[in-house]
Structures are given as C-alpha cells and as structure tokens.
Amino acid sequence: MPHRTFMAFIFPSILAMVLFITLPIFSVIVQSVFVEHEAVLIAVENCTPFGCSDQTTVDTEAMAELRAEKPLGQFAGLSNYLNRNHLAIGEVGEIFRTAPGFVAALGQLMNLPFYRALAFTLTYTFIVTPFAMALGFAIALAVNTLPRMARGPAIFASILPMIITPLVGSLILAWMFHPAGILGAGLQTLTGDPGLSLKTSAVLSWIVLLVYGIWTNAPFSFVVFYAGLQTVPQDTVESARIDGANRWEVTRFVIMPHLGPLATFVALVQLMDNFRVFEPVVGFSSEATATSLSWLVYNDLVSQDAQQFGSASATSVITIIGVIVLLLPVLVRTWREFNSKAV
Amino acid sequence: MSTTANRMPGSLRLLTTVFLALWLVAAVFPFAWTVWGSFKVEPDFFSRTSFWDAIEGVRTQMQTGSAFTLDGYRGAWIENDFWRSAINTLIVTISVTVISLTIGTLGGYALARSGQRYAFWILIAALVFRAMPHITLVSGYMLPFFQMNIWGILPTTIIVLVAINQPFTLWMLHSFFLSIPKDLDESALVDGCTRFQAFRLAVMPVMWPGVITTGLFSFLLAYNDFAVTSMLLSQDNQTMIPKIASFLGSIQESGNVMFAVAAVVSATVPLFILVLFFQRQIVSGLTAGAVKG
The missing domain is CATH 1.10.3720.10 (MetI-like)
Incomplete structure (x- = not known):
C-alpha cells in the first residue's frame, strides 16, 4: 500500500489518538509543575453597630483576573511531586531516621496518602492477576468436562461478572457486604464480632476488594483459556495417556504448555487493567481504608472547593511512569523480536 | 473428550461438579439477589434482623401492602430523572x-x-x-x-x-x-x-x-x-x-x-x-x- 493511501486511511484514527491521548499526556506533564494561585487577600473594614474591625477576605475579582491571565497557576517546579501528598521526600526521610525498625517505618509510611494508594494498587495488581488466572483456568477445565448442551448456559453465567459495569458490580457486592446485607451479616455471625464492617476493618475491606477483583477478572481468563482448550491437539493427549501419563500429568505437561502463549497475553492485559483499579474504591467507598493511584487523581479532580489540577497531574505522571515500567518487559521483547526479524 | 479412556473417576467428577456449582452460584447469585431485593423496601433489603426478610419482604408487606414494590424504580426513574x-x-x-x-x-x-x-x-x-x-x-x-x-x-x-x-x-x-x-x-x-x-x-x-x-x-x-x-x-x-x-x-x-x-x-x-x-x-x-x- 502506498504511503499516501495508508495515511489517508489511518488519518482520522491517528488524529483522534494524538489529540486526545498524546496531547493530554503532555498537558498532564505541563500541569504537574504548576500549582493553583494563592488566594489574593484584601483587608476589608467591617463596621457593625458595635464598632469596626478589619477582616481579610478573598478578593474574588483579582482571583478571576489572575486565573484568566495565567490559567495554569503559578510555576512550582517539582514541588508537586515532592510534597506530602505525593512522594513526600521530607516525611519519608524523617520516618526512616526516627522509626525504631524497618517494619515500624513501613507502618508509618502507610499514613502518607501516596504510599497507601501505591501499596494497595500494587497488592491488587499482583494478587488479583495470578489468582484470577488460576481460577479462570480451573473454570475452563471444569466447563470443558460438561456435556455440550450445558456449556452454553454455563458460559453465559460465567461471563456476567466480567461484562458488568465495574462501578455497578462493586456496588452490588458492597451492598451484600454491608453490615446489614446478607454477606456482611453472615460474616458478623461467623466471626462473632458484631462490630465487623467494611468501614471499620481495613483488613476486611482489603480482602473484599481483592475478592471483588478476582470475581470480576476470572471470567476473562476463563473465556480465553476455554477457547485455548478447544485447540489442544487430541492426538498428543491420547498418546500421552497411552504412555501412562495420568490426568494431572496430561494437564501439566500437555495442556499447560499449549496454553502458555495465551497465559502471557492474559497476564499482560490483566496487569494493565488491574493497575488502573479505580471504580471499586468508589463503589465500596473504601476511601478510609484502601485507595488506589487512579482514585487519588479522581479525588483531586472532584474536590469541591478547588480542583487541584497540579496535584492530580503529578499523581497522573507518576501513574503513567508506573504503567510504562509494567509494560517495559513486553516492549523490550517486542523490540528485540522485531529487530531480529528485520536482520 | 467422551471416549472411555477419558472418562473421569467418580471422585474427580464429584469435585469438578461441586467446584463448578460453587463458581456458578458466585457468578450469578449477587445479581439475582440484587434484582429480587430491588423490589423490596430498605429495611428488608438491609435487614437488621435476618436476611430472610429480604426474601419474604415482611416490612415491604407492612409498608406497601404487597410483597413487591416499585417504589425504588419510581423514585429513581421519575423523581430523580x-x-x-x-x-x-x-x-x-x-x-x-x-x-x-x-x-x-x-x-x-x-x-x-x-x-x-x-x-x-x-x-x-x-x-x-x-x-x-x-x-x-x-x-x-x-x-x-x-x-x-x-x-x-x-x-x-x-x-x-x-x-x-x-x-x-x-x-x-x-x-x-x-x-x-x-x-x-x-x-x-x-x-x-x-x-x-x-x-x-x-x-x-x-x-x-x-x-x-x-x-x-x-x-x-x-x-x-x-x-x-x-x-x-x-x-x-x-x-x-x-x-x-x-x-x-x-x-x-x-x-x-x-x-x-x-x-x-x-x-x-x-x-x-x-x-x-x-x-x-x-x-x-x-x-x-x-x-x-
């Protein structure tokens, strides 16, 4: 295909992606080195029948003028990145200098909003992904043993947790885990602790969020692995059986190697998706106990009095760097493969 | 997979069936529960006494005279646009x-x-x-x-x-x-x-x-x-x-x-x-x- 034709065909796509994905990334980087204008204060003499007093108020007119003039705010260098709400360099140094031990230091680190969110995001990403894949694989093996008639309904039921809107799915589970909901009340009876609830117990809310993550991610692995199972060469399975391999050995040495490439693909997609975990934090309203990097950005943007674009952007840039680090192995491998193919 | 050589032993068969049944319940039950509960009043769906209230709709019956109510839907779709x-x-x-x-x-x-x-x-x-x-x-x-x-x-x-x-x-x-x-x-x-x-x-x-x-x-x-x-x-x-x-x-x-x-x-x-x-x-x-x- 000639270059001109190629360009003509792909132009609308590229334009959309450049305008709304590439430019925003630059916009985020620029915004992250600015902070909002400081409030312009003026002294107003406030007179009442009991006498006059000076009051300082925000000069809204001057503020509006300032905002119109410099919408980005004032230049702040890297201070957005280093302040208490982000990397908190000063506080972290202080903690490690004063804390009695490493574990205690980690505990104190969890009081800093950024590190708390990072800890949960990473835990969520690296716990949910393998467990959801294992569960999905097990479901695929189980569904594959069903008679053909029963498979359709089983697949239908199994993909519901994946297809559901993340916010809606997490709300549904959150209501069931509410202290007065069916599972929440059941847990209270089971543990004998009438005060147990998502709001008060950090451990419980982490576990429930992870369970939600596995519940909603397992169907994707299931569908992909199930399709992979249909392509396993039956000859190889049969000859392995004849050679004396038992059921487990066939699964381990014939089926799993066959599904290997699929597993890499599933792991990649799920790592990417789980790293941006966001809706469950809103749905389970676990702001107090478990937050994520994406949620930090959201929280800065929705704050009622002043939207903190600078702060949101700094978190965004750090998150984007995290995504790239996560993707790096894949990118490097693709780069090598592509180069070796070219040579 | 239906050849005799591949027929599963009874214990494995049972294990698979139980596992699959558990998963299907986990996948479907939350939806079924919420759909059913959406036709009840709040003290039933979030019952302080027993989850059985949400199934029978005891308070729904007391408040509205029937075991099912469309109040939630009316409130969402009409009152809240x-x-x-x-x-x-x-x-x-x-x-x-x-x-x-x-x-x-x-x-x-x-x-x-x-x-x-x-x-x-x-x-x-x-x-x-x-x-x-x-x-x-x-x-x-x-x-x-x-x-x-x-x-x-x-x-x-x-x-x-x-x-x-x-x-x-x-x-x-x-x-x-x-x-x-x-x-x-x-x-x-x-x-x-x-x-x-x-x-x-x-x-x-x-x-x-x-x-x-x-x-x-x-x-x-x-x-x-x-x-x-x-x-x-x-x-x-x-x-x-x-x-x-x-x-x-x-x-x-x-x-x-x-x-x-x-x-x-x-x-x-x-x-x-x-x-x-x-x-x-x-x-x-x-x-x-x-x-x-």
Whole structure:
C-alpha cells in the first residue's frame, strides 16, 4: 500500500489518538509543575453597630483576573511531586531516621496518602492477576468436562461478572457486604464480632476488594483459556495417556504448555487493567481504608472547593511512569523480536 | 473428550461438579439477589434482623401492602430523572460505537495491509495507549476543556471516548482484517477499483462479523465507563453510571438507598440482554484478540 493511501486511511484514527491521548499526556506533564494561585487577600473594614474591625477576605475579582491571565497557576517546579501528598521526600526521610525498625517505618509510611494508594494498587495488581488466572483456568477445565448442551448456559453465567459495569458490580457486592446485607451479616455471625464492617476493618475491606477483583477478572481468563482448550491437539493427549501419563500429568505437561502463549497475553492485559483499579474504591467507598493511584487523581479532580489540577497531574505522571515500567518487559521483547526479524 | 479412556473417576467428577456449582452460584447469585431485593423496601433489603426478610419482604408487606414494590424504580426513574440519564447513555453509546467503527475500520484496514515498519510501530504505540489509565488522561483534558468552554456537553465526551477506544478497536479490527485473504482486494484493484472502492465493495461485505464483534466491545467500553463520563459531563448531561454515583452521595442520608439499587438493576438489564443475544460474538472477540493479537 502506498504511503499516501495508508495515511489517508489511518488519518482520522491517528488524529483522534494524538489529540486526545498524546496531547493530554503532555498537558498532564505541563500541569504537574504548576500549582493553583494563592488566594489574593484584601483587608476589608467591617463596621457593625458595635464598632469596626478589619477582616481579610478573598478578593474574588483579582482571583478571576489572575486565573484568566495565567490559567495554569503559578510555576512550582517539582514541588508537586515532592510534597506530602505525593512522594513526600521530607516525611519519608524523617520516618526512616526516627522509626525504631524497618517494619515500624513501613507502618508509618502507610499514613502518607501516596504510599497507601501505591501499596494497595500494587497488592491488587499482583494478587488479583495470578489468582484470577488460576481460577479462570480451573473454570475452563471444569466447563470443558460438561456435556455440550450445558456449556452454553454455563458460559453465559460465567461471563456476567466480567461484562458488568465495574462501578455497578462493586456496588452490588458492597451492598451484600454491608453490615446489614446478607454477606456482611453472615460474616458478623461467623466471626462473632458484631462490630465487623467494611468501614471499620481495613483488613476486611482489603480482602473484599481483592475478592471483588478476582470475581470480576476470572471470567476473562476463563473465556480465553476455554477457547485455548478447544485447540489442544487430541492426538498428543491420547498418546500421552497411552504412555501412562495420568490426568494431572496430561494437564501439566500437555495442556499447560499449549496454553502458555495465551497465559502471557492474559497476564499482560490483566496487569494493565488491574493497575488502573479505580471504580471499586468508589463503589465500596473504601476511601478510609484502601485507595488506589487512579482514585487519588479522581479525588483531586472532584474536590469541591478547588480542583487541584497540579496535584492530580503529578499523581497522573507518576501513574503513567508506573504503567510504562509494567509494560517495559513486553516492549523490550517486542523490540528485540522485531529487530531480529528485520536482520 | 467422551471416549472411555477419558472418562473421569467418580471422585474427580464429584469435585469438578461441586467446584463448578460453587463458581456458578458466585457468578450469578449477587445479581439475582440484587434484582429480587430491588423490589423490596430498605429495611428488608438491609435487614437488621435476618436476611430472610429480604426474601419474604415482611416490612415491604407492612409498608406497601404487597410483597413487591416499585417504589425504588419510581423514585429513581421519575423523581430523580433517571430516564434523562438513560437517554444520554443511549446517545453516547450509539455515537461512540458508530464513530469508533467508522474510523477504526479504515485505520485497521490500512494497518493490516501496509506491511511497512511504521504500521508495526503504530500498533505498539496503540498498545501503550491502551494501557494508560483513563483517569490520568482525563486530568489532562479538564483544564483545556474549561478554557475552550466545551466542558460538560455530550459531544466532547463522545469524542474523548472514541479516542480512548481507538487503540483497542484498531488492534481488534486489524486482526480481523488480517484473516481476510489479500487476494480479495488485490483482484478488485486489478479490476480497476481504487483502494477505497476495494475496501468498501470487496472487503467490507465479508468483514461484518468482525465489525459486529468489535462494535460490541466499543459499546461496552462506552457503557461501562465511569472515569471519563463522571468528570467531563455536567449534572444535566450525566449518563447512567455517573448518575448512580451521584445518587449515592445525595440519597444516603435521606435513607433512599433503594433508588440506587433500582437504578443499578436498571443499568444491568441492557448488559444481560446483550450477553444473551451476543454471547458467541463476545467469546469469539475475546479469543480473537488473544489468539492473533
């Protein structure tokens, strides 16, 4: 295909992606080195029948003028990145200098909003992904043993947790885990602790969020692995059986190697998706106990009095760097493969 | 798998059945429970005494005279204007799907037929873009959109969702186009068609299954989105999902959680219908991406 034709065909796509994905990334980087204008204060003499007093108020007119003039705010260098709400360099140094031990230091680190969110995001990403894949694989093996008639309904039921809107799915589970909901009340009876609830117990809310993550991610692995199972060469399975391999050995040495490439693909997609975990934090309203990097950005943007674009952007840039680090192995491998193919 | 050599021993059979039954309950029960509970009053669905209340609807009977009530739905759809959000969702999802597919098929076709080095790099860039958390992109849009005064309206959201959708759409359509033999468009070119005519008259007619599958996923992305729609739409233009979220904040104190429950069930129904009719396409779409992508 000639270059001109190629360009003509792909132009609308590229334009959309450049305008709304590439430019925003630059916009985020620029915004992250600015902070909002400081409030312009003026002294107003406030007179009442009991006498006059000076009051300082925000000069809204001057503020509006300032905002119109410099919408980005004032230049702040890297201070957005280093302040208490982000990397908190000063506080972290202080903690490690004063804390009695490493574990205690980690505990104190969890009081800093950024590190708390990072800890949960990473835990969520690296716990949910393998467990959801294992569960999905097990479901695929189980569904594959069903008679053909029963498979359709089983697949239908199994993909519901994946297809559901993340916010809606997490709300549904959150209501069931509410202290007065069916599972929440059941847990209270089971543990004998009438005060147990998502709001008060950090451990419980982490576990429930992870369970939600596995519940909603397992169907994707299931569908992909199930399709992979249909392509396993039956000859190889049969000859392995004849050679004396038992059921487990066939699964381990014939089926799993066959599904290997699929597993890499599933792991990649799920790592990417789980790293941006966001809706469950809103749905389970676990702001107090478990937050994520994406949620930090959201929280800065929705704050009622002043939207903190600078702060949101700094978190965004750090998150984007995290995504790239996560993707790096894949990118490097693709780069090598592509180069070796070219040579 | 039904040959005698592969017949499972009894214990394994039992284990598999129990496991599968547990999973199916875990997958379906939350939905069934919430749908059933949405027709009850709040003291039943969130019962302090026993979950059995939610099944029998003891208090629902006391308050409304019947074991089922539509109060939640009435409150959400009529009193809180959920119908308006439903219309907005309809507009957004249909526009996003149509525009995504239009520009996506053109781009995907070009990528599948080019064979040049840069086509490969565009695909890799798309993969990286696909991984970007949506909310971080949103924080890049907000300030410029405020400045340009296009924040809060539906067209802006539609275009943004189309763009966010594009990397995935390109990948998927690209792999569908690869499965169509090149001879088809080459013979059309030999017969005197231009590239665009070959694309429209020779390739597109056999592409419909791929287009439908990709369209389903574009639809799902637009329908399920919360990050973009909750940040870029003003109160009046909200679609269903951000509307549900704003319900939560405003009605929790007035004790009308059931409005949110009814709204959640209403937002789930279209997805159920979609899976019911397009199960095969959804499954094949996920696997097409996996096997070829």
